[in-house]
Amino acid sequence: MKDGDIDAVVSRSPALEILNIQGSMKGVHLRLLSHSLRCVQICSFVIESVNVVNAPRLERLILSECLNPAGGSCIRVKIGNVPKLKVFGFLEPGKYVLEIQDTVIMAGIKTSASMMVTSVNVLSMKVRFGVYDDVIKMVPAFLKCFPNVEALHITSEKCDQLAGKFDLKFWEEVGLIVSVLLRLKVITFREYRARQDELAFLQYILQHAMVLKYAVVQMVNPKFTSLSVDEMAYTIDNMQPPKNKKWASTVGLLTMGTHGPEGGETWTFRKGADLSNDDPIAPVKFIIRVAGPATRQHKSRAAKHRN
Incomplete structure (x- = not known):
């Protein structure tokens, strides 16, 4: 070819x-x-x-x-x-250079209307949270280009670098991300390894997403980490409470394990081509309605598992 x-x-x-x-x-x-x-x-x-x-x-x-x-x-x-x-994935900072209407999206760039794709409401990204220069700096830049995202699907890619500077303060200093603040209803986080930089990102979302309904954290297969599913879930249950504690009573929080291969996808060609499915990337099917108290569950009350 x-x-x-x-x-x-x-x-x-x-x-x-x-x-x-x-x-x-x-x-x-x-x-x-x-x-x-x-x-x-x-x-x-x-x-x-x-x-x-x-x-x-x-x-x-x-x-x-x-x-x-x-x-x-x-x-x-x-x-x-x-x-x-409407659906865009899987963006990988450090692997893809994104250009919108002749403007290359770079870290720290001031986002203008011509650099935004306002129609996208489902966005998926693969992120190596331990890599600063070519990855983490680009995540906020990418998110700012999609101001109407309602479902954000993150897969944490394996990273051998030690967790360090990426704490909650780092994310709070990136500036306003409209989609997170005003639009985001669903966040899924796959391949969670209980790294501090992963946890900081989740804390940022829970603190700032004002209309968030559901948060799903899927642990990496314990075969590929020294921690058990329960130990990884413990870090979520006991995360430092964000300043805005409202999420604890309005967000349905689900943690779940997996026995699948490391980095395994939930997306397939068949799912993606099914145009009747609004979100072919989500690891679970969400029913958006009034959310009850946030609890950690191994069987979701707010979602149905996809096959």
């Missing part, structure tokens, strides 16, 4: 709604222009850039386990005209 092959197929398929791409070993530049595409999913694909130039009906853009052929180089993801884009 070479540059232009996929672009040509799309341009010659005026009724194509779902495009799934997997398994090329040669890096390509993908450029998408389509008035019919509603869902694009790219998995285990060697790629140098994805440029969604004009896709007025596109609702989902999902990138999973993509690789750049140039070693440590980042994959450029450029978002153009996508007025109906």
Whole structure:
């Protein structure tokens, strides 16, 4: 496969709604222009850039386990005209360079209206919480570009660096994140290893998300850590209470274990292509309603497990 092959197929398929791409070993530049595409999913694909130039009906853009052929180089993801884009994942700070309307999103950048994708309400990110320069600094920058996110799905990637400077104060100093403050209703956090930097991020969300209904923390398989599920759950139950304690009575908090492989995905091509499913990335199915008191449960009262 070479540059232009996929672009040509799309341009010659005026009724194509779902495009799934997997398994090329040669890096390509993908450029998408389509008035019919509603869902694009790219998995285990060697790629140098994805440029969604004009896709007025596109609702989902999902990138999973993509690789750049140039070693440590980042994959450029450029978002153009996508007025109906609702689901976007899996953004990986340090792996992807995000460009919105000709502006490259960088750490500390002042976000303007032209740099925001206001239609996205489901966002998924993979984060190595122990890496500061190319990862943690970018998380707030990415979040500020999606001000209407209601469901945020975080997967904590394995990181060998020691937890250190990323405490609650770090997150409080990143400035206003509109989606977290005013829109976020659901947060899921997968592959939790009870690192201090992971816990600080969760504390920040619980403290600042004013309309949060549900928080789900899924522990990493205990085979891949020295801690048991109960020991990891203990860190959640006994986290330092945030200044705003209102969340304790308004947020349904669920902690759960897993016996799956390290880094295993809940998303599949089939789930992603099911356009009747509003959130194909969530590890559990949420029923948004008035939440009761927050409790740690191993069986969710506020959610149904997906198969």
